[in-house]
Amino acid sequence: MKCDRQTLPIAAIREENASLRTFTFHGNLSASPGQFIMLTIFSEGEKPFSILDVDEKSFSMTIKNIGPFTNKLFSMDVGDLVSIRGPYGRSFKRQTGNILMVGGGFATPPLRFLAKKLREDDVKKLVNINGAHSEEDLLYVEDFEILCHQSHIATDNGSLGYMGTSVDVMEQVLQNEKFDQVYISGPEKMAKAAVAVAKKHQLPYEVNLERYMKCGVGICGSCVMDPTGFILCMEGPIVDDQTLDKLEDFGTAHRGKTGAKTAL
Numbered sequence: 001m002k003c004d005r006q007t008l009p010i011a012a013i014r015e016e017n018a019s020l021r022t023f024t025f026h027g028n029l030s031a032s033p034g035q036f037i038m039l040t041i042f043s044e045g046e047k048p049f050s051i052l053d054v055d056e057k058s059f060s061m062t063i064k065n066i067g068p069f070t071n072k073l074f075s076m077d078v079g080d081l082v083s084i085r086g087p088y089g090r091s092f093k094r095q096t097g098n099i100l101m102v103g104g105g106f107a108t109p110p111l112r113f114l115a116k117k118l119r120e121d122d123v124k125k126l127v128n129i130n131g132a133h134s135e136e137d138l139l140y141v142e143d144f145e146i147l148c149h150q151s152h153i154a155t156d157n158g159s160l161g162y163m164g165t166s167v168d169v170m171e172q173v174l175q176n177e178k179f180d181q182v183y184i185s186g187p188e189k190m191a192k193a194a195v196a197v198a199k200k201h202q203l204p205y206e207v208n209l210e211r212y213m214k215c216g217v218g219i220c221g222s223c224v225m226d227p228t229g230f231i232l233c234m235e236g237p238i239v240d241d242q243t244l245d246k247l248e249d250f251g252t253a254h255r256g257k258t259g260a261k262t263a264l
């Protein structure tokens, strides 16, 4: 397992919307779509974030300001130091052929990274569905338009694209087109609904799962899923269809800070 630690200044901050920012770092990170890093703020501890993009000289993550840790990060400026370890976890297994990506909310960074890599692989057809509550919450609309052969949008309030969820659009797209692989990343309830649709169409799929993680390297047990004891930080966060079928916790329960399990 590769687990380099780098202490780096924030190189750039881009405002995506009122609560989401993309943080870029100059450094080398050899990562694949779906992998994540652990980001340390020295006064606050550390938290996991998906990798949005990497190139030879830099890498970035898009982060939502949601609690104490991310609040602190949002108070920091370009030049301030944080520390990053990783990359960790299993990435998406890239397939060629006709590919459908289904994303929701602020869980779309891994799909943005995957789209870039699939186009480099010269995938036959790449279709993305990007869903969010409203237009302001949608991420990377232009990027997906450029990277994908087709790019669909769904908003709960109908402010842009189809009024409804990305899973509703998935149903519609699958009525007219054939695919070889589905990749899913979104809130777990949405992912569960997308899995049901993929199963109905007998399509192979992989899902990005985000659970409470403390160590990111298989030591603390906070991300373990029942009943198989699947260690999400090491064996995921990208989970294939056969593995997911065995995880009764998927879409039903998760562990919080104390390790106690609660219903989703």
Ligand SMILES: Cc1cc2nc3c(=O)[nH]c(=O)nc-3n(C[C@H](O)[C@H](O)[C@H](O)COP(=O)(O)OP(=O)(O)OC[C@H]3O[C@@H](n4cnc5c(N)ncnc54)[C@H](O)[C@@H]3O)c2cc1C
Pocket (backbone or CB within 6 Å): 036, 047, 048, 049, 050, 051, 061, 062, 063, 064, 065, 066, 067, 068, 069, 070, 071, 106, 109, 209, 210, 211, 212, 213, 237
């Ligand atoms: C593999 C992985 C990848 C992630 N990638 C991203 C990303 O790219 N961008 C991003 O903004 N966030 C991402 N997260 C979630 C991120 O780690 C949490 O939002 C962050 O830890 C919140 O910290 P906080 O102290 O600001 O808020 P807290 O006060 O800790 O949490 C605020 C709210 O977020 C929920 N939460 C906390 N941690 C998680 C978690 N791990 N998964 C789901 N909900 C959580 C809490 O239950 C609470 O409702 C990822 C999580 C995982 C496990």
Ligand code: FES
Pocket (backbone or CB within 6 Å): 212, 213, 214, 215, 216, 217, 218, 219, 220, 221, 222, 223, 224, 231, 232, 233, 234
């Ligand atoms: S986060 Fe500690 S074992 Fe997965």
